[in-house]
Amino acid sequence: MVITSPTLFARSRGPDRFWKRRRILALSAHFYGRKQNCFRVAIRSVHRALSFSTKARALKKRDMRILWNTRINAGCEEFGLNFDRMKIVLDDTGVALDRKVLQNLAIWEPRSFRALAMLTRAKEAEQGLNSLQGPPPGVVTRGML
Amino acid sequence: MCLLWNLPKMSSRTWSLFWGSRFVKTPLQNGIGRYVQQLQRITLKFCKTHGGSQGMRDYIEKELIHFAKENPGVVVYVKPRRHRSPCLKAEYLNGGEEYISMHRLPADDIVRWMAYLRGRSGYPTDRIRKDQHTDHPSIQGPWTPWLHRDPQTNVAQYPNEDLSCVEVMGRSATEELREMFKKQKLVSSYKRSVES
């Protein structure tokens, strides 16, 4: 299916009231009642909706970040860590993974995420932080060699 | 060919209400290892006299022969009809059809539309939700609540004292003092034994 209205719109030359209104009514096509078809009513609700969607673009980023933080923290907590601690170690060791990738690893590639958690534990034990037992088995860092 | 630049931005959700959305997909993994031409038939309909078909007539005179040569797998029909505007009709391997009006379009544009129809899969064009897609999102297997657990917890009897008590992260001051006291006692008893 090819959407032809942009082509037709471009072809109509000069100021044209029909196309001017068509542009707004295209955005109100999924509204309920007179907001859908009556221009005078539709324009108000379209402006309202557009201002919402402008704000929502920033909100979406914030919400996703909160969700990713929750998920990564949940993944970390299974290994007795939290994301604040893990973040510091990943920064120091040059593991350049962002929140989106980390939460994806925690869900879809859990063994890779476990490796990152063990790395965090090992590095912390090296610095003498948060550990009585010493580094977890199976992790070799440069400090040990 | 998108002239939507002067329209206010419609959210993808609103767009999907009317036009739908899907994931990136190719029919039968086309293009991985081998390519099967999805376009099977294309019909060019035009009028021999009307001005609206001028571009189409130019195209048929100059360009169509090249298209047919380059695409031996595509059947090309040319269908003149009186006093009707020109159009392209494409039919695909999966049974899909596509119809595009070519009214008053120059030959250059028709070249591009032909290339567009040739590359299509025959499935309807929807908004693509993501740039990438996989049927196998996990190599290691997705997370389960049992994955990172100590298997000991599966056979433990609940309530369990060891699994319940708080994890010791450091030593308390009392424990430090007792240790110091023990060492002191050892030293003093050693001294006493040396003296006696």
Added chain:
Amino acid sequence: MSAIRRVQQWATFGRMWYLYDAKWQNPFDSADKIKEYISGTHKPIYHPLNDCGDHVVVINSRHIALPGMEWERRVYFHHTGYPGGASWTLAWELHRKDPTLVVRKAVYSKLDKNLLRRGKMARLHIFADDEVPNSILENLSGQIRQLRAVPKRLDHYTDEEIKSFPRIFDWPKDYVIPN
């Protein structure tokens, strides 16, 4: 969906039952922990629209420890809706009436205030003592760690342990320790 992927799905979204021993625990700090389990934020698959919360069985809610003066100072408010229907109940009074209510109210007030709250509360099972019906006990698949060590009372130590504990000074022979 193939059989393997179907089982994989069951495993990922399997509902777990956790036990929590509230003995000598602060119910308000514990509520923060329990809240994570019954709303599912302790799993990396968490999503607000994803019903992935687990069941939590709290035992020994009779033996919780409120911080500071809270047994006397904390007040629970209730209004019947009729004029003069307001009532204020102290924490110790409420605990005497029903020893599970302090924990239940603590968790309830920590949860997000939305339509999912009642559904999440249905996954919380509180028992005043450590007697749990067998039908619940057989579901258990894990235990939540306590937040603080349970203190041991002096009369629970043996005489030997008390005697061997190091002393900073010795009482005089004629000193009477008041009870």
